[in-house]
Amino acid sequence: MPRGRGRGRGRGRGRGRRGWGRPRRREVGRGVAVGGPPQERSETGPVTVTPPPVLPPVELPPQAPLQAEPPPPVEPPPQPTLPLQVSPEAAPLMGGVDANTRLMCDSIQALIQTLVTNQQASLQQAQEQAQAHAQAQATAQANALVNPPQPVRCSNWIRDFKRYDPRPFTGSLVDPIEAQMWIVVVETTFETMECPENQKVACATFVLQKDAEIWWRDNKTLLNREGGPMNWKRFKEAFLKEYYPKSERLKKQQEFAHLVQGGLTVEKYNREFNRLKRFAPSMVDTEEKMTEKCVLGLVPRIRRMLEAFNPKTYEEALRTSKALEKPKDEKQREEPVIIGQKRPHESGGSDRPPPAHRHRSNNRPAPRWDERRPP
Known part of the structure; x- marks a missing residue:
């Protein structure tokens, strides 16, 4: 059995399984602090831990308030550029000119050519219309000479x-x-x-x-x-x-110029005035002239009283003249006179005494001339 891998009780035996993966504990008495940095070991007494120095507070300078910065301008996306084409006819003439200038010149030349073409077409159309109109007029005149227009039915x-x-x-x-x-x-x-x-x-x-x-x-x-x-x-x-004829017109004008009321009433004078005034329009073409002519033709008694009122219009003068006219005079003028009819005083209806008789009281006829001669 190899050494160090069994369950032996000696130092160095069996540590592989129990103490594997754990950190070693540092002993304080031996100068090692648990979980801290190593400290110096004192031989005379216990180990003292020196606290870290206390630093004074650091004051920061005041900062300006933050301001929102404007967003950067958004640039439009680049437009795609079309490839420039230059006509082969303009290329040899514009050898030292860039492609953009050549393309612009080609566009201007094409536009000028289009305008010239349109102008020529418009002139040609106007000439054709003028010719057609002249031909239509000539045809209408020829038809009018051959077939004259019929009169309009009325x-x-x-x-x-x-x-x-x-x-x-x-x-x-x-x-x-x-x-x-x-x-x-x-x-x-x-x-x-x-x-x-x-x-x-x-x-x-x-x-x-x-x-x-x-x-x-x-x-x-x-x-x-x-x-x-x-x-x-x-x-x-x-x-x-x-x-x-003109002679009759002049006669009526003179009749209107010498028109006066005379024995007529104001109403009859007004009727005659309106009947004759159209023959002399120059004498009554204004309101002032017509009023003056009407007033001058009235009888003197009414004219003098009417001048005090100073009428401004013909209607005002006529209305005032009718008011100033005496009703008794108007009644006598309106009454017709018939030949052979007795007057009111002759029929006994009047208070006037009858006229004196010129014959003798015994109603004997007057003697003849030969009876008066002496015998």
Whole structure:
């Protein structure tokens, strides 16, 4: 049996199994401390342990507050670059130029070529359109010469015009003022029915009768030849020239210029004033002129009282004149006088005494001239 591996009791025997893996215990008395560094052994007394020196506290300088640093800027990721291509035509001309410049020049050249091509195409298209338009106009003019346009049918407008029952005009009236009144009535009807301008002549001439119809048929061709197509303005001028001559217009203007109230009432004077004022429009074209003309035509008694009120408008002057007029005078003027009818004082209804008789009291007839001669 080899030495040191059995269960022997001697020193050095059997330690392999019991004390394997454990640290040795240091004896204090022999100068070895358990679990600490080795200490010096004193021969005269027990071993004393010296405590470590106490160091003074170290004061740290104050530190500045921490600040958050801004994040570093984020750089965009690099874009992939396409490989540059240079046309072979531009390569020999741009020998000392880099690829980017060559590519830019090629792009500009291609853009210029595209613009030039588009401009040429636009000019060509405009020329074609102009030629087509000119050809269409020439064709329309040729067709108009060969086949003149037919007149627009106006039967519907004439039918609407007849619904308003227009007064026919015969042209055989004694008073020329009726022609002017007929024009006024027809124009009022046109405004009511909203008749278009190119249908007014057809509607108005439809109600011409007798002498007026003959005049229109005889002068229609002549009027169309002189001034082109007939319109309402030219028809009205020719109509008034025929049936309301200038001499009659001047006569009515003079009649309005010398118009006074005289024996008329204010109401009748107003009616005559409104009837004649349209023949002299220059005399009443403003409110001031019309008011002045109305006041000057009143009787002196009403005119003097009216001047104290100083009316500003024609309506105000008319209203004040009616208020200043005496009712008794108005009643006497309104009362008609009939030939052969007795007056009120002759029928016994008046308090006035009868007139004195000129014959003798015995009701004997007056002697003749030959009876008075002496015998």
